Amino acid sequence: MNLLARNGVAIDESFAEAFDMRATALVITAPTLHWARIAATSLTGFATSVIACGCEAAIDAELAAEATPDGRPGVRVLIFSASTTELQKQVQTRVGQCVLTSPGSACYAGLAGEEALKLGDGLRYFGDGWQIAKRIDGRRYWRVPVMDGEFFCEGSTGLTKQAVGGGNLLLLARSAGAALRAAEAVAAAVAATPDAIAPFPGGIVRSGSKVGSKYKGLPASTNDAYCPTLRGSVASALDADTAAVLEVVIDGLSAAAVAAAMRAGLAAAVALGPEQGAHRIGAGNYGGKLGRHHFHLKDLL
Amino acid sequence: MSGVRLLRRAEPPQRVDLSALRPEALAGLAEGAIARLPLGTARAPLAVGDLFRVQAGDEADLVIEGGSPRFDQLGAGMTTGILLIEGDAGCCLGRGMRGGRITLRGGAGAFAASGLTGGVIEVTGDAGDFLGGAAVGERTGMAGGVVVVRGGSGARAADRMRRGLMVIEGAAGPQLASHMIAGTVVCARPGPHPGTLMRRGTLLLGEAALLPTFVPAGLAADSAFLRLLARALRPLSAAAARLADSAAARFVGDMATLGKGEILLAGSIPAG
Known part of the structure; x- marks a missing residue:
């Protein structure tokens, strides 16, 4: 052998x-790399295996301030799931509970995929009517009022079916x-x-x-x-x-x-x-x- | 081969409707065919050949050398390609434009960029009243696209604007962004009463005297939105990007109506 x-x-x-999987990537930024890491670590917690966690996720890379959409330090995470429906559910709940909640955070699409997954387009309702949509350079973003200012979040992110x-x-x-x-x-x-x-x-x-x-x-x-x-x-x-x-x-x-x-x-x-x-x-x-x-x-x- | 060139012969004897001169419509046409296109709006017939010397081309790239305040509807309804005008334009420059790019090296009349839904319009001189505004009987003004005016603008720019980005580098007239529905307007020197009856949308302004129906509302420190906006503005207008970098106070209004709009005021603008 x-x-x-x-x-x-x-x-x-x-x-x-x-196996074939569905996947997406997100870019999470924060005032400091420390807090971007915390949001990303929280988001990718309990995401070891689709057998019981619903998705598999981890940090792909840390990004220098120049490499993020808003010029703040950030982290790119990858999220994998067996189906589009499950991936959508995992992205919504995890970003909603772990990134929206994290001080100073913002969340962007990390992948230009063949299909779109809702990101801010679902989370905006947290704003209870006070959320603001902004289209910048052809992409839609949501500004959701929160206690430390605004949670800034891209409307959707890309989905790839080529993931393995x-x-x-x-x-x-x-x-x-x-x-x-x-x-x-x-x-x-x-x-x-x-x-x-x-x-x-x-x-x-x-x-x-x-x-x-x-x-x-x-x-x-x-x-x-x-x-x-x-x-x-x-x-x-x-x-x-x-x-x-x-x-x-x-x-x-x-x-x-x-x-x-x-x-x-x-x-x-x-x-x-x-x-x-x-x-x-x-x-x-x-x-x-x-x-x-x-x-x-x-x-x- | 390059694009079509139209060289102005003389000042037109009447107002003319130049909406037929869309770059994508002229590309590939023979010089004779272009010269015969009718332009007149008065009883005396008038064709392209009467006003311009025509040089045909095969690219969606049109240059008009020599403008006039009587040249109405320049680039109206454009969907793609590039239109460069060396001179002034009349009313309704780029009205209803959906894509492509217009550069006007001169001043524009009223209702420039009205009904714009896509593409980019740059005016190096001043723009008239109702820049990007709603025409009579229309419910909304510009609903997408980008307008950059290097000079100033007349009254009520961005009236009923619904979407898109407008930058006015010079001084704007009174009631900038009146009845604004949504979108973003950046202006360093707005006239009196910016944002009159605005419902939603963002005004990023230099020093401005606000209506009492705008109330102070906290500006998110180190706002990710403003950072992204500044980054998007930088290639369009360095002055506008500096305003975004220096936004220091936020007001919401107009409380005389829905009140979900915002005015961001720049603090001391860094030199550069």
Whole structure:
């Protein structure tokens, strides 16, 4: 299975199986980067997996003041969901509860997509009739009176149907510490890749899942083949010297963005070497039948 | 090849309706066909060839060299292309224009940009009364697009304006933005009683004497809206952008009517 090796790190001849998703991007600005970060962190909280959170979201990049619409420091976030309806609902509730509420914030479209999602066009009603619409350079914005002045919000944002979710890398290491170091390196590389995010805590997931469960009604359960403590009990995918496995799941605005993030992550984990980081790198899939996008590790080296 | 050029021969003997001279309508026409287009509004017939020497072209790019206060409806109903006029215009410059760009190197008569819904009109001189205003019997004035006047304007500019952006760099006449419905007007030196009976909309003004029916209302410090507006104004007019940068006080009104309009007054305007 491990015919490939780079810098002493074995690379599985495997592939990550990923799915089509709907996604949007938002730009959140504030008087300081600190407060833009707070609004964005709040917005993207509890957004690790569509299984139970409704969406997957994270900060894509921090933006210098010159790069934002209003010339204040800002943050770009990406939000992914399985359907347009669910994405619309998540954008409305999350921006309404986490950005509208955050001091000094403003919110803009971060993507020119093929379709539009309501942003301020839905949130304006908070203004109770005192909201003001302004069209500037052909785009509509809403000014909603709030207690610290005005919440300024673009009317709509773009939606893309080209988004891909579920790209991933499995970092297998000889110790839990080495697995964490490898996963951190991968997460940092993904974070630096534009148009791609790793939605799990710090970009890392330790509870990889398989489809189905012995219990009725549970859609997913622990990925037993990669649990080191189940090595003797199930058909394990782990070698005898693997002590811990961590996964980085990647969503991107396009298949190319996911591939670029996986490529960067793979390079970062390989550079770390088998002693400091992972001694083997794999990828999660479901046999190739569920997802349309297959990212083969050998193509990303 | 370049666009059509019309070179004025002499001052016209009557008022003329130049709405036929839309750049997109003339592009590709032969010189003879352009010269035969009727323009007259009086009993004596008058065609393009009587007033202009014609140089045909194939681009939606029309230059009229030499203007006149009798040249009415210049660029009216334009949808695309560029119209450059070296000289003055009569009434209704760019009336009902939906797209494209008009540059007038001169002064415009009354009702310039009236009924505008898209495109950009720039006037380097002064504009007459009812710039972007509603014509008689119309419910709304300009409803989109951008108007930039480097000089001043007559009375009641932006009357019943519904949408769009108007910048008057010079002095405006009385009752700027009367009955305004929505949109944005920027003017450093408005005449008396700006915003008379305005319902909604934004006036960004330099020093102004306001009606008592405008009441002070807090200006959001470090407003994201003003920052975005300033950024949008910068390529159109440096003076207008400076006003947005220096907005220091906000009034809402006109309380004699709906009262959801706002007047933003600039503080000390930074030099530059």
